[in-house]
Amino acid sequence: MRIKVIGLGSPHGDDAVGLEVARQLSRETLPGGAAAVACDRPGVDLLDELEGIDAAVLVDALRSGASPGSVRVLSPAQLARGHALSSHALGVADALALAEALGRRRPELRIVAVELEAERREGVSAAGRAAVPEACRRVRMLLAELTRQAHFETD
Amino acid sequence: MEGEGALHLTVEGDRVIDLRLEIYEPPRFFEAFLRGRAASELADLVARICGICPVAYQMSTLHAVESIFQVRLHPSVRALRRLYYCGEWIESHLLHMYFLAAPDYLGVDDGIAVARFHPGEVERGLRLRKLGNRILSLLGGRPVNPVGACIGGFSRTPTRVELEELAEEIVRARGETEAALRFFASLPVPSRPQAIELVSLRHPLEYPMNEGRIVSSTGLDIEAAEFATAFSEHQVPHSTALHCRRIGGGRYLVGPLARLLQNSDRLSPSALAARESVAARLSSTDPYASVFARAIEVIYAFDEALRVIREFEPPPRPAAEFAPRAGVGHGATEAPRGLLYVRVETDDRGYVSAIRIVPPTAQNQACIEADLRELAPGVLALPHEQARRACEMAIRNYDPCISCSTHFLTLEIERRSPA
Numbered sequence: 001m002r003i004k005v006i007g008l009g010s011p012h013g014d015d016a017v018g019l020e021v022a023r024q025l026s027r028e029t030l031p032g033g034a035a036a037v038a039c040d041r042p043g044v045d046l047l048d049e050l051e052g053i054d055a056a057v058l059v060d061a062l063r064s065g066a067s068p069g070s071v072r073v074l075s076p077a078q079l080a081r082g083h084a085l086s087s088h089a090l091g092v093a094d095a096l097a098l099a100e101a102l103g104r105r106r107p108e109l110r111i112v113a114v115e116l117e118a119e120r121r122e123g124v125s126a127a128g129r130a131a132v133p134e135a136c137r138r139v140r141m142l143l144a145e146l147t148r149q150a151h152f153e154t155d
Numbered sequence: 156m157e158g159e160g161a162l163h164l165t166v167e168g169d170r171v172i173d174l175r176l177e178i179y180e181p182p183r184f185f186e187a188f189l190r191g192r193a194a195s196e197l198a199d200l201v202a203r204i205c206g207i208c209p210v211a212y213q214m215s216t217l218h219a220v221e222s223i224f225q226v227r228l229h230p231s232v233r234a235l236r237r238l239y240y241c242g243e244w245i246e247s248h249l250l251h252m253y254f255l256a257a258p259d260y261l262g263v264d265d266g267i268a269v270a271r272f273h274p275g276e277v278e279r280g281l282r283l284r285k286l287g288n289r290i291l292s293l294l295g296g297r298p299v300n301p302v303g304a305c306i307g308g309f310s311r312t313p314t315r316v317e318l319e320e321l322a323e324e325i326v327r328a329r330g331e332t333e334a335a336l337r338f339f340a341s342l343p344v345p346s347r348p349q350a351i352e353l354v355s356l357r358h359p360l361e362y363p364m365n366e367g368r369i370v371s372s373t374g375l376d377i378e379a380a381e382f383a384t385a386f387s388e389h390q391v392p393h394s395t396a397l398h399c400r401r402i403g404g405g406r407y408l409v410g411p412l413a414r415l416l417q418n419s420d421r422l423s424p425s426a427l428a429a430r431e432s433v434a435a436r437l438s439s440t441d442p443y444a445s446v447f448a449r450a451i452e453v454i455y456a457f458d459e460a461l462r463v464i465r466e467f468e469p470p471p472r473p474a475a476e477f478a479p480r481a482g483v484g485h486g487a488t489e490a491p492r493g494l495l496y497v498r499v500e501t502d503d504r505g506y507v508s509a510i511r512i513v514p515p516t517a518q519n520q521a522c523i524e525a526d527l528r529e530l531a532p533g534v535l536a537l538p539h540e541q542a543r544r545a546c547e548m549a550i551r552n553y554d555p556c557i558s559c560s561t562h563f564l565t566l567e568i569e570r571r572s573p574a
Contacts, residue, residue: 040299041206044254044266044281045288094267101270102278 001150002053005036005139006046008060008092014068014116014128018059021112021135031140032147046095047104055108055146057139060092061128062113069127071134073142074111108149110142161565162546164531167572171531176524176550186510194220194479194505198304201497201512205556206299207250210243210291211490212512213304214365215497218379218486220306223501224477231470232308233365235294238463239304240364240488241456242290245283246298247491248411248449248456251554252339253280256446259548260342276338279331283453286321286328290460293317308474315469322464329457336429336450340436344446345548348439349529351406351522353413356489362421362455363414365488370417371407372440379487382496388513399518406522408440409493409515410553411448416440423458426451442526442552449554479505490515492554516555523553535568542566 007022009015018038025036034057039049050056066072079093092111099106114135117125165173185204192200201216202209214236221228228236253276254266261269270277288298293313295301303309354375356367369385370376377385388397401407415422416437419430429451430437436444481503487496493515500509530549534542543566 044250044284045298047281048285094265097267098270098277101267102274 001032001055001147003032003034003055003057003143003146003150004049004053005030005034005057005059005143006049007036007038008042008046008058010041013123014114014125015061016124017061017114017116017128017131017135020124020132021059021114021139024132024136025139031143032150034143042095044095044098046092047099047102050099050107051104053107054150055110057110057112057142057146058092059112059114059135059139061116063116064113066115067127068115068117068125069131070115071131071138072113072115073138074113076106076109076111079111108146110146112138112142161567162527163567163569164535165569165571166531166535167570169532169535171528171535172571174524174528174531176520176527186512189507189510192507194224194499194501194507195306197499197507197510198306199302202300202302202304204512204514207247207556208243208490208492208495209299209301210239210295210304211488211492211495212497212514213301214240214488215486215490215495216499216510216512217304217306218365218488219484219497219499220486220501221477221484222486223482223484223499224306224480224505226307226475226477228308228475229470229472231312231468232473232475234463234467235309235312236304237361237364238290238460239294241460241463242287242294244364244452244456244491245287245460246291247287248453249280249284249287249335251491251551252335252446252449252453253277253284255551255554256339256449257342259544259551260339260344260446273338276335279335279338283328283331283335286324286457289321289324293321305474306477308470308472310473312469312473315467318464318467322461325457325461325464329461332450332454332457333425333429335453336433336447339446339450340433344436345443346436346441347443347530348441349526351408351440351442352401352404353416353440354401354407354409354494354518355414355417356487356494357417358421360421362418362423362459363489367487369487369494371401372413372417373404375401379485379496382485382487382498382513386496386513386518388517397513397517398521399513400521406525407518408442408522408553409518410445411452411491411493412440412442412445413493414489415448415451422451423455423462425458426455429454442549445552445554479503492516492519492556494518514556516553519553519555523550523555526550526552539566539568542568 007018009018022038201212295303353372356363357370358367496513
């Protein structure tokens with residue numbers, strides 16, 4: 001079972017939360033021997049990150065109107081395709097749709113989403129920082145669950 | 156440079172009486188906040204101006220600074236900078252070709268739809284593009300916002316083993332670059348030749364990237380330092396992007412098409428053969444042929460990257476030493492989107508007292524507006540959605556940074572009844 005944590009985002013404000021979670025987790029031994037990588041706006045390169053693995057937990061910032069800093073687990077089906085497919089800001093859902101259009105095998109995916117503070121600012125907000133430990137906890141749980149599931153399926 | 160665009164058309168009957176392309180383009184703030192920074196910090200800072208062409212900003216700025224500090228680049232370092240630029244052209248051109256141009260010519264919404272109809276072609280584009288990223292990572296430390304370039308060279312010289320591994324990958328993928336051109340040549344790419352002055356660098360021996368004189372199809376031939384004698388930037392009320400004009404001239408074009416048409420005799424043999432295969436499309440200045448110019452430059456960049464690696468001798472040190480001093484320096488290099496001019500002024504501690512950055516999009520903007528003015532009468536009768544698409548497609552030929560999103564354009568048509 002090859003499993004990975006991919007933190008997504010950019011260095012701008014709360015959008016950096018996914019990157020921060022990946023950085024923290026990369027210093028730990030994770031369930032299933034997962035590696036954690038931080039990807040600054042990977043765009044189409046997200047496809048390469050998803051190659052050769054069985055499962056991944058993506059961590060990203062989200063704006064949905066919930067209270068800033070709240071952490072949720074989503075399935076890929078819950079992501080909305082962006083209106084604009086931009087060449088250097090291809091969103092997660094767009095990248096997954098591209099992988100599917102290309103007929104690539106998609107690994108089992110879970111998404112940990114941290115609600116952004118609406119206002120754009122320098123650095124991660126207090127709510128965003130406070131959400132990092134909870135996001136890390138959810139990622140560890142999902143990794144354990146995905147690893148167990150894989151064992152069960154191979155038994 | 157990333158942002159949104161809006162096109163305002165005012166028409167009277169079937170006549171266009173006003174046309175304004177609005178672009179929100181923020182690099183002017185860079186010129187303000189770079190003042191007071193040490194020149195040695197510039198390369199990392201200007202790399203942040205654009206997520207797609209950081210190398211171009213780094214190279215033009217470094218050359219300007221190096222001319223002030225009188226830094227002499229080691230020939231091997233100079234060669235590595237060409238390799239670095241090859242990486243950026245490969246990465247940027249292929250992204251444009253497969254994710255912005257191909258949807259236009261296939262009449263579909265986006266790159267995902269292209270992938271559905273032509274998965275093999277899109278996989279090819281992604282595979283080739285990845286090699287551009289590999290080059291950027293090797294020399295810049297990472298593919299996005301690279302940091303390796305510095306005054307006098309790079310912070311680290313790649314090892315022979317690293318370069319050889321890269322060369323092997325390039326050799327394996329090289330043949331695919333020609334297949335990419337064939338794919339684009341098979342698509343129904345429109346044609347609308349226009350009278351435009353072409354502007355690019357010209358080097359005595361090489362296809363231009365980092366060095367050369369600024370030349371044009373109407374006989375301009377100047378040093379980078381003379382840029383202000385031939386070009387002037389001015390503000391237009393409807394856009395935050397400055398327009399750049401030829402002094403005493405009309406519209407001019409920078410970018411892959413201008414480069415190719417003025418430097419075909421500097422191409423590698425296989426890039427030249429590729430050019431011959433689409434020669435009919437390159438016999439006039441037709442902005443729609445830019446996609447072919449990009450594909451040919453990708454072939455050239457693969458050849459050139461391989462040549463640099465094969466002839467590479469490690470320099471004695473990754474970067475030449477330098478002593479800060481006061482002065483004015485100019486840098487002009489060929490960004491994927493065209494000529495990028497930078498003027499830097501430093502004080503005697505080597506701090507920036509003034510900097511001026513003229514990106515290719517600012518230079519092409521007047522050209523884009525003129526192009527749209529010619530296109531507009533023909534699209535007025537079309538349904539709004541089709542008219543918007545036709546305008547977007549014409550704008551995308553120039554690959555302005557605003558074109559990074561597929562549906563970037565808000566088209567407003569104000570119809571007035573003839574007086």
